[in-house]
Amino acid sequence: MSEAKILLVEDNPQDELLTIRALRKARLANRIDVVRDGQQALDYLFNQGEFANSTLQELPVVVLLDIGLPRLSGLEVLEQLRANERTQLLPVVVLTSSDEASDRLRAYRCGVNSFVRKPVNSAEFTETIARLGLYWIATNEPPDVH
Secondary structure, X not given: OOOOOEEEEOOOHHHHHHHHHHHHHOOOOOOEEEEOOHHHHHHHHHOOHXXXXXXXXXXXXXXXXXXXXXXXXXXXXXXXXXXXXXXXXXOEEEEXXXXXXXXXXXXXXXXXXXXXXXXXXXXXXXXXXXXXXXXXXXXXXXXOOO
16 A cells, blocks of 8 residues: 555645645645646646646545635635545545535535634634544545445
């Protein structure tokens, strides 16, 4: 079995940097792959488009998914992930600055595993991401699906 990877789907370079730093600060040495829009996330996960020749075999252990993405929104990505047998059980955490109750409700209706609002304060942001990473990498036990 290869190393557990994290997929970060984030179009904001500052939030990307803060997220990666927080995961590293939590001593998570896992590979973190980053894509910057919804279509790129689907291409990555389904080995299509620019990732068609990718050697990606195993899915990431968790997807950290922003909602407000270019091309396809995070919620549209989530809907497609849940509709596909390969990715229907893939843990997905919506990580967003949205405070809209309708976004949260739609995310859960689409099958998100967790909905986390990005704290504005950088220290709180770091702590939140570190806890998320530790939970999904070190604590959570995903189903054995092959």
